[in-house]
Amino acid sequence: MRTAQPGLVQTVLAPIVFGVAVILLWQGLVTGLAIKAFILPAPFAIGAEFAGNLNNVAGGMAVTGRNSLIGLVIGALIGIALAIVAALARLLDEMAAPIVAALSVVPIVALAPVLYTMFGAGAETARQLVAALAVFVPVYFNTLKGLRQVRPVDRDLMRAYAVTSWQATRAVTLPTALPFVFTGLRIASSLAVISALIAEYFGGPVGGLGKSITSAASSSNYGLAWAYVLGSIILGLAFYCAALIVEKLVTRRSGG
Amino acid sequence: MTTTTSFAVDVPAVNVHGVSRIFAARKGPGVTALDDVSLTVAPGEFVSLIGPSGCGKSTLLRLIADLDVPTSGRIEVFGKPARQARIDQDYGIAFQQAGLLPWRTVAGNIELPLELHGVGKAARRRRAAELIALVGLSDFAAHFPDQLSGGMQQRVAIARSLAESPSLLLMDEPFGALDEMTRERMQNELVRICAETQAAVVFVTHSIPEAVFLSNRVVVLEPRPGRIRSIVSVGLGAPSGRGEDLREDEGFFRSLSEVRDLLHGDEAAGASPAGARGVETR
Numbered sequence: 001m002r003t004a005q006p007g008l009v010q011t012v013l014a015p016i017v018f019g020v021a022v023i024l025l026w027q028g029l030v031t032g033l034a035i036k037a038f039i040l041p042a043p044f045a046i047g048a049e050f051a052g053n054l055n056n057v058a059g060g061m062a063v064t065g066r067n068s069l070i071g072l073v074i075g076a077l078i079g080i081a082l083a084i085v086a087a088l089a090r091l092l093d094e095m096a097a098p099i100v101a102a103l104s105v106v107p108i109v110a111l112a113p114v115l116y117t118m119f120g121a122g123a124e125t126a127r128q129l130v131a132a133l134a135v136f137v138p139v140y141f142n143t144l145k146g147l148r149q150v151r152p153v154d155r156d157l158m159r160a161y162a163v164t165s166w167q168a169t170r171a172v173t174l175p176t177a178l179p180f181v182f183t184g185l186r187i188a189s190s191l192a193v194i195s196a197l198i199a200e201y202f203g204g205p206v207g208g209l210g211k212s213i214t215s216a217a218s219s220s221n222y223g224l225a226w227a228y229v230l231g232s233i234i235l236g237l238a239f240y241c242a243a244l245i246v247e248k249l250v251t252r253r254s255g256g
Numbered sequence: 257m258t259t260t261t262s263f264a265v266d267v268p269a270v271n272v273h274g275v276s277r278i279f280a281a282r283k284g285p286g287v288t289a290l291d292d293v294s295l296t297v298a299p300g301e302f303v304s305l306i307g308p309s310g311c312g313k314s315t316l317l318r319l320i321a322d323l324d325v326p327t328s329g330r331i332e333v334f335g336k337p338a339r340q341a342r343i344d345q346d347y348g349i350a351f352q353q354a355g356l357l358p359w360r361t362v363a364g365n366i367e368l369p370l371e372l373h374g375v376g377k378a379a380r381r382r383r384a385a386e387l388i389a390l391v392g393l394s395d396f397a398a399h400f401p402d403q404l405s406g407g408m409q410q411r412v413a414i415a416r417s418l419a420e421s422p423s424l425l426l427m428d429e430p431f432g433a434l435d436e437m438t439r440e441r442m443q444n445e446l447v448r449i450c451a452e453t454q455a456a457v458v459f460v461t462h463s464i465p466e467a468v469f470l471s472n473r474v475v476v477l478e479p480r481p482g483r484i485r486s487i488v489s490v491g492l493g494a495p496s497g498r499g500e501d502l503r504e505d506e507g508f509f510r511s512l513s514e515v516r517d518l519l520h521g522d523e524a525a526g527a528s529p530a531g532a533r534g535v536e537t538r
């Protein structure tokens with residue numbers, strides 16, 4: 001009753017062929033039209049810088065990645081916990097709604113300069129907090145939505161079974177919410193990297209990808225700046241894929 | 257135990273005493289879903305509730321199941337208040353929606369009530385296998401609900417409602433969403449299952465043939481306010497003897513038109529239920 005899995009050719013080969021074609025076209029345009037490196041460097045040049053500075057890029061990825069991961073874990077835990085509390089207590093949900101809504105429209109990285117002064121410019125804490133705040137919003141909203149998805153028929157059934165509310169929560173509410181939690185985490189995973197990275201633009205210790213991009217660009221080393229951008233893309237993808245894999249592993253039993 | 261057995265023989269499976277249910281409205285006096293309804297269902301008896309939408313048939317079933325509480329009147333299930341009967345798990349229930357948990361297999365869904373009530377793993381497995389065989393889904397025990405057709409899902413829901421061998425089954429239009437062919441097959445199966453389990457059944461439907469085919473008695477309700485218009489004794493013999501050929505039986509058609517006349521009574525004889533009660537068959 002499910003559509004057949006698309007073949008290996010479609011899922012793996014097609015995007016690779018497309019990617020290679022785009023890179024070749026890009027390289028051809030940059031050399032053919034003699035585009036200056038500060039406008040757009042050629043992909044092979046970026047690749048060479050990336051390979052040549054692999055240690056620096058990897059170091060930057062480690063610093064930014066660590067901040068992102070800490071932010072992701074803290075933000076997700078608080079988001080899930082508060083969503084559970086909000087789902088249980090209607091009053092609290094109504095009290096929290098405007099605050100959370102305000103949080104979701106504030107550009108969270110804008111808090112970075114304030115947080116640097118609070119925690120000191122030498123610590124990574126501000127960046128981790130920025131990431132945590134960015135993660136909190138989608139995780140909270142998705143989890144709360146998921147906890148509200150219990151079908152009336154399931155609720156009736158649980159009442160008919162005369163089970164305790166904790167049993168009903170474990171049997172129905174949490175499993176129903178799980179896919180929503182993971183949707184939130186999937187969105188949050190890339191947000192964590194983006195926020196931790198952008199927060200570096202506003203100050204704090206050197207070593208992360210964000211700081212490296214700005215310093216490479218300001219010293220006219222455009223190829224290197226792009227190499228760090230490439231590193232950021234890889235880091236973001238790694239976070240996203242990790243979240244996706246965990247989601248697939250955990251929800252595999254969901255008849256999917 | 258022995259003191260209660262002789263007592264239990266005379267106790268009706270369901271006893272509804274002058275029950276009303278008024279749903280509060282934001283403005284005005286509220287909606288009277290049920291108005292002074294009384295009904296008794298004997299142990300092992302199959303009773304259908306039939307009537308147009310808004311006659312309160314589902315509300316009545318939900319009250320018996322203690323999923324909702326009457327505004328006035330009282331309901332007893334096996335001599336206990338409905339709430340106690342629910343806590344004691346004296347009934348099994350199935351809804352129009354199968355309501356299976358999508359992350360559990362067929363076997364897992366049937367085991368759910370047993371698991372929640374602390375039945376051991378081995379006993380659970382054994383009981384689920386029995387029930388899966390009873391509803392003819394032995395090849396699908398490890399399947400997930402989204403891999404099954406609507407009819408198969410409903411059979412799983414029925415198996416689940418039977419998991420704890422209840423002496424009373426409450427069914428709220430369990431075949432309402434199925435096509436006609438599947439529906440008749442499911443009715444035949446339900447007749448067989450009821451004969452095997454000896455359970456009393458309260459069955460909500462809006463299909464006249466379904467009510468007549470399955471029931472010992474058909475309770476015809478009228479809407480706004482929900483009241484019992486009449487009760488038709490079908491008298492087609494014990495459900496165990498009912499087969500496919502019954503659908504061609506003359507008695508079947510006679511009961512069919514009796515129920516139909518009662519249902520359409522308010523159009524023919526105005527709003528007077530008394531006039532409807534006097535309608536002759538054919």
